[in-house]
Amino acid sequence: MKRICVLITALLSIFLFTGISVFAETLSNEEFNWSFNPSKNQQPATTEPHYEALIEKYGGLYIGETSEKELYLTFDNGYENGYTAKILDVLKEKNIPATFFVTGHYLKEEEELITRMIEEGHIVGNHSFHHPSLPKVSDERLEKEIKSLEQAYEEQTGRNDMIYLRPPRGTFSERTLAKTSEMGYTNVFWSLAYKDWETDQQKGPDYAYDKIMSRIHPGAVMLLHSVSSDNAEALPRVIDELEKQGYTFKSLDEWRIKQEMLFQ
Structure with missing residues (x-):
């Protein structure tokens, strides 16, 4: 005894x-690679049942309310390729909110664009400082990756409102979801994306438009990469057509407030 x-x-x-x-x-630290199953005719995308169970368990998000024609527009910003300013111009003109997930490199190198994002009402999210696969690093390294970006953001902007995390490389485990949730973050995955990040494989704005529109559905969390010239060119047409179809664009903060009200 x-x-x-x-x-x-x-x-x-x-x-x-x-x-x-x-x-x-x-x-468990079994590493998973996020994936979703796109469907046709504006039916909601799905994912693996065990992925969905883990995301729900740790308060994450990959799809919104599928009974509402609401959309959540998000961009991954690992580095700047000259198109973010144009994207911001379009969002400002059309009064559309978005979330930009940034890395340490982007935060340091693109201070003017970060300032624009904030001043124009967008959310800046955490994409880790160095973009490692979180299941492959220790708890100590994971915390450093997230906290160092958060602290740099606060020092640079004077704000401490970084609460959304896009797991780097789309990889995750139960351990990483639990750890980042414990740190106060909401893990944000996606239910709409296409292969848009290869800058030497761009196929034109019509291709981007068709890909996005073929996968759209109520509640979609849309992932686009800001390095894509196709996305920058197609975005005005995408927004106009979706609004014509009765969709509205919401911010992640609006989703979070809804969740808090449900559990009150």
């Missing part, structure tokens, strides 16, 4: 002095 008490005391000491949960090690 005495030996058991000594063991419990030792475990509690680890928890108290290191801040590491003694139960965290029991969570």
Whole structure:
């Protein structure tokens, strides 16, 4: 009995002095690559049942309310390729909110664009500092990747409102979802995307428009890459047509407020 008490005391000491949960090690770190199953005729996309269960368990998002013609426009900004300003111009002209997930490189190199995003009412989200696959790094490295970007953002902008995380490379595990949720982040995946990030494989704005429109559905969390010239060119037409079809663009903050009201 005495030996058991000594063991419990030792475990509690680890928890108290290191801040590491003694139960965290029991969570699976099996690495998953996010994927979704696009459907036709504006029917909602789906994903693997165990992915959906994990996202729900840890308060994440990959699709909104599918009974409402609402859309969530998000961009991944790992580096600047000369098109973000044009995207911001379109969003400002059409009064559309978006979320831009940025890395440490982008935050440091594109301060003027970050300022524009904030001043024009958009959300700046966390895409980690160096863009590693989070399941492949330790809890300590994971926390540093997220916190260092968050702190740099606060120092640069004076704001401490970075609460949305797009997992780098779209990889995740139960451990990473639990850890980042514990840190106060909402993991944001997506239910609409296409292969748009290869800058030497752009196929023109009509191709981008057709790809996006063929996968649109109520509640879609749309992932576009800002490095794509096709996206920048197609965006005005995409927005106009979707609004014509009765869709409205919402911010992630509006989704979060709805969730909070549901659980009050």
